[in-house]
Amino acid sequence: MGVRVPLGTPKFINIKKDDFMQEKFMQEALKEAKKAYEKMEVPVGCVIVKDNKIIARAHNLKETKFDTTKHAEILAIQKASKKLKSWRLLNCEMYITLEPCSMCAGAIINSRIKKVYIGALDEKTGAAGSVLNLFEDYCFNHKVEIEKNVLKNECEEILKNFFKELRVIKSKK
């Protein structure tokens, strides 16, 4: 996208640079989602970024670990907390390929993450606007900024492919 940025319009260049960084980090979250897919887990991936560097990355491991708390976001928050030696993930941003459920949105608020970038939306359990909006509709002691639709198509596609494959496998059983 940087190629098409006209010279001499600094504001426009900044916006495009931000877009580029957002997409770069969501691509990393997508790499994690692919790792989940390879394990036949629902392909959701996540990275946590601080000072423009990835400090934690994780993917959904719910079935592998037979534990519903092993969502990508929870695992990434645990890794980032370990790295920063603090439960407060101040000035950290999270990139997630799928809208978080209530458990994960709650963990994001509790951990004081500054901003969340979301790829695909989740109409069944999404807690960032789809079923409810934990980030914006309630007065908790921390407010998380959200930005949706980052690499939306790619994030939706990997989920669609996964569930399509799962249906084929189940129909053969």
Add this chain to the structure above:
Amino acid sequence: MGVRVPLGTPKFINIKKDDFMQEKFMQEALKEAKKAYEKMEVPVGCVIVKDNKIIARAHNLKETKFDTTKHAEILAIQKASKKLKSWRLLNCEMYITLEPCSMCAGAIINSRIKKVYIGALDEKTGAAGSVLNLFEDYCFNHKVEIEKNVLKNECEEILKNFFKELRVIKSKK
């Protein structure tokens, strides 16, 4: 309470027996809360019960482990999942000394826990009716039953004592 049950009123006896069991398990959750207090953690404790037996117990370890996901409920769900070798905690009941936050209420729904017994309420972050009601106000694919005010006074008292002591410690610094 069992002592005061009149004989010859079977229905009444059953109700009192249920009360007795609820209080017995909440006492166990309170024991966990006391362990948290001894570590100067916000005293919240939790047990998970299946077939009238405790299969997991945990207390808040957020500060000790510098990790906001280390709430009593999350830790207990992880232990129960390990024990049952399944993320589905079917026919399990949870006793918590304090109303769960959104993260924990979300985890309870995700883990398919049948019923939650709550001691004290949490006006600031409670997601079982105080700030919002994740258990009753949304159409998720699993419905959790709730019962509040089990040993409410005892559960409130330990929290009040903790925060009182914390204020004294902070005022001396």
